[in-house]
Amino acid sequence: MSKPLLTVENLRADIRMPDGVLSAVDGMDLTVTRGETVCLVGESGSGKSLTCDSITGLVSSRKIDVSGSVRFDGEALLEADEATLRTIRGNRIAYLFQNSHNALDPVYSIGNQIVEAITFHDDDPEPEPREQAIELLETVGLSRPGERVDSYPHELSQGMRQRVALAIALAADPDLLIADEPTSALDVTIQARILELLEQLKRERDLTVLLVTHDLRVVARLADRVVVMYAGQPVERGPVDAVFETPAHPYTQALFDSFTGTTQKTHEQPAATGCRFASECPHAVDDCRTERPAFEAVGTDETTSHQAACIYYRDGRDRSKVLERATGVATAADSLLEVSDGE
C-alpha cells in the first residue's frame, strides 16, 4: 500500500468556554492515501468541519486550542508557521465549500479569479493563464466557457457558481481537495450534477479528496473509506462498502435510521465521560459511562480495517447484541440509495 498523503493522529480541538473546556474534536485519527476519497460523516456539530480546519490551520479563534499530530506529505502542519500554511493551502491543499458565495469575490470576473489562483501556484504558467482558465471552466462542465470566463459571479446560477468554485480549487492542481458539504446548499437536480462532476474528476484526475458531509447519498457515491463522527469523536471507520453493508456502531445505525426515516434523531446532551453516545444508546451499560471505548475490529478478523469504538466489540463481549440490527438498517438504507440513484 502506498504511503499516506495525510496522516492525522490524536487530533484535538478544545474550545475554552466560560464554564470549562469543550472538546469539539477529540482524538481524531485519519489517513488519506493518494487517489482515494475519505469521507467524514456525521450530523451537524459533530466536529467534521472543525477537524478539516484544524488540519489546515484555518482555526482562527484564539479560544480554540488545537493539538495532536498532522503530517501532510511529511510536513508537520501543526508546527508550521502561517506563511508555510498559506503556501500549502494555496498550492497543495484546496477547499471547496458548501456555499460558493464564500469562495467567489463579487467584484472580479470569474476568469480573473481563476487566473489569480493559477498564478499564485505557478509564476510562469504555460499555456497562458486565461487559456488555462477557459480549459478549467470546460473541465468543470460550464457551457460556453470562452464567453463565460468574463462573467461576474452574480451573472451565474448557483450551480454554475459551484462549478466555478471547483475550477478555482483545481487551478493549483492540488494534491488534496477538501470538499466541505459541497452539495448541501444546492437544489436536488444541481446536487446530482455536481456529484456526477466530482465522480468524473475522481476518475479522470485521480483526485485525492477529504470529503465532509452529513448526506449518506454523497458518501455512497464518492467515498472509498468512511469515518463516522459523533460529538467530536470518531466512532466507526472502514471501507465504504463494509460500513454500508454492516453499520456496526449504534450511532451509525441511528444515523442510517434517521436517513431512512425509521426514527428521528434525538438531541440528548452527549455524555461527558466514557462513550459520548451513552445517553442515547439503547445498548449502554455502566462501563460505557466510565470508559472511553477504543476502536475494535467489527468482524472476527483482527486485521480488518472496519472498526467501531464500542465496548461490545471487545474480546469476551457479545457483539451480536449491537450487530443484530445492522443488516436491517443497511438494507433499508440501500433501497433508498438505489431509488435516489435512479432519479
Ligand code: SF4
Ligand atoms: S460503548 Fe456503550 S454507549 Fe457507546 S455505543 Fe457502545 S454500547 Fe452504546
